[in-house]
Amino acid sequence: MSNNGNGKEPILSIRGLKKTYMQGRIPVHALDGVNLDVKKGELISIVGPSGSGKSTLLSMIGLLDRPTEGSVFIEGKEITDAKESEAPRIRREKIGFVFQHFNLLHTLTALENVDIAMRFSGVSRSKRKIRAFELLSSIGLGDRVNHRPSELSGGQQQRVAIARAMANNPAIILADEPTGAVDTKTREVIVSVLKELSRKGQTIIVVTHDMAVAEQTDRIITMRDGRIESDTGVDMK
Amino acid sequence: MLDLIVRSLTQRKMRTGLTIFGIALGIFAVVVMGGMSEHLNMTYDKSIKLLAADIMVQPDGSGTLDETKIRQIKRVPGVKDAYGVLYTSLDPEKSGGGFDPGDFVSGVLPEKQIKDLKLISGRYLVPGDEYKAVIGSSIARKFNLKVGDELEIKNKRKKGSSSISHTRNVTVVGIQEYSGTMFDSSVNIPLDAAQKFYKMENTVSMIYAEPAPGTDSSLLAKRIDLSVEKVKSRSPEQLRKDIEGELVFFSLITISAAVLAAIIGGLSVMNTMLMSVSERTKEFGLLKALGAERKSILFMTMGEAALMGMIGGIAGIAGGWILVHFLNISFEAQGSALFSITPRIVVIGLIFATVLGMICGTYPAYRATKMSPMEALRYE
Numbered sequence: 001m002s003n004n005g006n007g008k009e010p011i012l013s014i015r016g017l018k019k020t021y022m023q024g025r026i027p028v029h030a031l032d033g034v035n036l037d038v039k040k041g042e043l044i045s046i047v048g049p050s051g052s053g054k055s056t057l058l059s060m061i062g063l064l065d066r067p068t069e070g071s072v073f074i075e076g077k078e079i080t081d082a083k084e085s086e087a088p089r090i091r092r093e094k095i096g097f098v099f100q101h102f103n104l105l106h107t108l109t110a111l112e113n114v115d116i117a118m119r120f121s122g123v124s125r126s127k128r129k130i131r132a133f134e135l136l137s138s139i140g141l142g143d144r145v146n147h148r149p150s151e152l153s154g155g156q157q158q159r160v161a162i163a164r165a166m167a168n169n170p171a172i173i174l175a176d177e178p179t180g181a182v183d184t185k186t187r188e189v190i191v192s193v194l195k196e197l198s199r200k201g202q203t204i205i206v207v208t209h210d211m212a213v214a215e216q217t218d219r220i221i222t223m224r225d226g227r228i229e230s231d232t233g234v235d236m237k
Numbered sequence: 238m239l240d241l242i243v244r245s246l247t248q249r250k251m252r253t254g255l256t257i258f259g260i261a262l263g264i265f266a267v268v269v270m271g272g273m274s275e276h277l278n279m280t281y282d283k284s285i286k287l288l289a290a291d292i293m294v295q296p297d298g299s300g301t302l303d304e305t306k307i308r309q310i311k312r313v314p315g316v317k318d319a320y321g322v323l324y325t326s327l328d329p330e331k332s333g334g335g336f337d338p339g340d341f342v343s344g345v346l347p348e349k350q351i352k353d354l355k356l357i358s359g360r361y362l363v364p365g366d367e368y369k370a371v372i373g374s375s376i377a378r379k380f381n382l383k384v385g386d387e388l389e390i391k392n393k394r395k396k397g398s399s400s401i402s403h404t405r406n407v408t409v410v411g412i413q414e415y416s417g418t419m420f421d422s423s424v425n426i427p428l429d430a431a432q433k434f435y436k437m438e439n440t441v442s443m444i445y446a447e448p449a450p451g452t453d454s455s456l457l458a459k460r461i462d463l464s465v466e467k468v469k470s471r472s473p474e475q476l477r478k479d480i481e482g483e484l485v486f487f488s489l490i491t492i493s494a495a496v497l498a499a500i501i502g503g504l505s506v507m508n509t510m511l512m513s514v515s516e517r518t519k520e521f522g523l524l525k526a527l528g529a530e531r532k533s534i535l536f537m538t539m540g541e542a543a544l545m546g547m548i549g550g551i552a553g554i555a556g557g558w559i560l561v562h563f564l565n566i567s568f569e570a571q572g573s574a575l576f577s578i579t580p581r582i583v584v585i586g587l588i589f590a591t592v593l594g595m596i597c598g599t600y601p602a603y604r605a606t607k608m609s610p611m612e613a614l615r616y617e
Contacts, residue, residue: 064609091526093528108238120533
C-alpha cells in the first residue's frame with residue numbers, strides 16, 4: 001500500500017521552510033528549516049510535542065499562513081510565492097482540510113456541508129448535488145445526507161468533514177487532529193476511512209498526538225523544536 | 238449564495254426580526270413624512286399651473302392693494318389685462334397656518350374665473366350674481382353642500398377691545414371638480430359682493446396681470462415693480478421658484494427627521510451584523526479555508542444586511558401606505574387629503590432602505606473577510 005520511495009515525482013515538496021514569530025522582542029522559531037517530500041497516495045502522520053511546529057507546518061502547506069523563508073511546492077508548482085488573490089483558488093483546488101472539531105456549518109445538512117466546498121469553484125448546482133451524494137455514500141453516510149450536524153454522531157460529523165475535504169479532488173488532504181475529539185471506537189472508523197482514501201491514491205497528511213493513529217499510517221514524521229527529528233519514510237530507504 | 242444568506246438570517250429569528258422592525262420604523266417615517274411633503278409639492282405645482290402665465294402682484298409688505306393700482310398696472314406696456322382678487326379666510330377664527338391656506342373666500346370678477354377648473358354641477362358665476370358662490374370640491378364635501386344650498390360666510394373685525402362679527406349666507410350655484418390644488422378649498426363669490434360684505438370697498442388682496450402675447454413675463458414683472466409703487470410682482474417662474482424654496486425648507490425638516498429615524502434603524506443593522514460576524518468567526522475562517530474568495534464572503538455578509546434593509550423597507554412602505562390610506566380617508570371626510578404616496582417615494586424608500594442596510598453592512602463584512610482561516614483551525 002505504500003507508494004513512497006518508488007521514484008515518482010513528489011506531490012508535495014518542502015524546502016528549507018522557516019517560520020519565525022516575534023513574541024514581544026523575542027523571536028520564536030516555529031519552523032526552523034524543514035525539508036520534506038511527499039509522494040502521491042501517501043498517508044503520513046506528523047507527531048511531536050505541543051509547540052514542535054506541526055500545526056504551523058500544516059498551515060504553511062495549506063496556504064493559511066506564509067513562511068519567513070523557504071518554499072512549498074504542490075504538484076511541482078511553488079505556492080509560497082502565490083499572490084494573496086490566488087490563495088483562495090489554490091486552497092480550493094489543491095487542499096482539503098479536516099479539523100479536530102469538524103467545523104461543519106450547523107445550519108446546513110450533511111449534503112449542503114459537502115456542497116458548500118464546491119460552490120466557490122463554480123460547479124453547477126446539479127453536479128454539486130450528485131458529487132456530494134456520491135461522496136457521502138462512499139463513506140457510509142448515504143442515509144444521513146439530510147441530517148444536520150446536531151443530528152449526527154461525532155464520527156459521522158468527521159466523515160462529513162472528510163467528504164467535504166474530498167469534494168474538489170484536492171492534491172492533498174490536511175487533517176489536523178482528526179481523531180482528537182472522538183472516542184476510541186470512532187477513531188478507528190475515521191482512521192480506516194483515511195486509509196481507504198489513501199489506498200485509492202489520495203495523499204493525506206495527518207497531524208496527531210495519538211500514536212495509535214500514527215502507527216497505522218505509512219510514514220511517521222516526528223517533529224521537535226521546529227525541525228524534523230525523525231522520518232520513518234527516510235529511515236526505510 | 239442567496240439560500241445561505243436566507244438560512245443565516247432565519248437562524249436568528251428574533252434578532253433579525255428586531256433589526257428589520259427598526260429599519261421598517263425608519264422607512265415608515267420616511268414614507269409618511271415624504272408623503273406629506275409630496276402632497277404639498279403637488280398641490281402647489283398644480284395651483285401654479287392653473288394661474289397660467291399671469292403675473293402675481295402683491296403689496297410690497299403686508300396689507301392690501303388699492304384698486305387704483307389695477308389701472309396703473311394696465312397702463313404698463315406689455316400688460317394685456319389686469320384684475321384684482323380679494324382673498325379672505327372663510328372662518329377667521331380657524332384660518333390655516335403655515336403652508337395650508339385653509340378654507341378661503343375669494344372675491345373674483347365673474348369674467349376672470351379660472352375656467353380650467355371644471356364644474357361637476359351647476360354653473361360659473363355670471364355678472365349680476367351677488368351673494369352666489371362657486372365652491373371647491375373640498376368645501377362641498379366638508380359642509381355637505383349641493384347646488385342651491387346655503388353656506389354661511391363670516392366677517393370678524395376688531396374694534397377696540399371687542400370684536401364684532403356678522404354673518405350672512407351665500408347660495409351655492411356651482412361646484413368645482415376635485416383638482417388637487419388649493420382651489421379645492423375656495424369659496425368663490427363676485428368681487429363686489431366680497432368687498433361689500435367684508436367692508437373692503439375698492440380693495441383687493443392681489444392683482445393678476447396678463448402679459449400680452451410675446452411678452453417675457455419675468456421682464457414684465459420687473460417693469461411693473463418699477464412703474465407702480467409699493468407692489469411686488471412675481472412671474473409664474475419666480476413664484477414657482479419662491480414656493481419651491483420654501484417647500485424645500487419644509488421638506489428638509491420633515492424628511493431629515495425621518496431620515497434620522499431610518500439611520501438609527503441602519504445602525505441597528507450594523508450592530509446586528511457585527512454581532513453576527515463575531516459569532517461566526519469560525520464559519521468565515523472555515524469558508525476561507527474552503528477556498529472562498531473575499532468577494533464571496535463580502536457578498537454573503539453585505540447580502541444579509543441588504544436583505545434585512547430591503548425587507549424592512551418593504552414593511553415600512555406597506556405600513557406607511559396603510560396609515561396614510563386611513564388618514565386620508567378621515568381627512569377627506571372633513572376636507573382634503575394630506576398625503577400622497579407617489580411612486581417616487583416608494584422607490585426612494587426601498588432603495589434608501591436597501592442601500593442603508595448595505596452601507597451599514599460594509600464594515601461588518603470587511604471584518605468578516607479579515608477573519609484568519611487559522612481561527613477555524615484553532616481548537617475550541
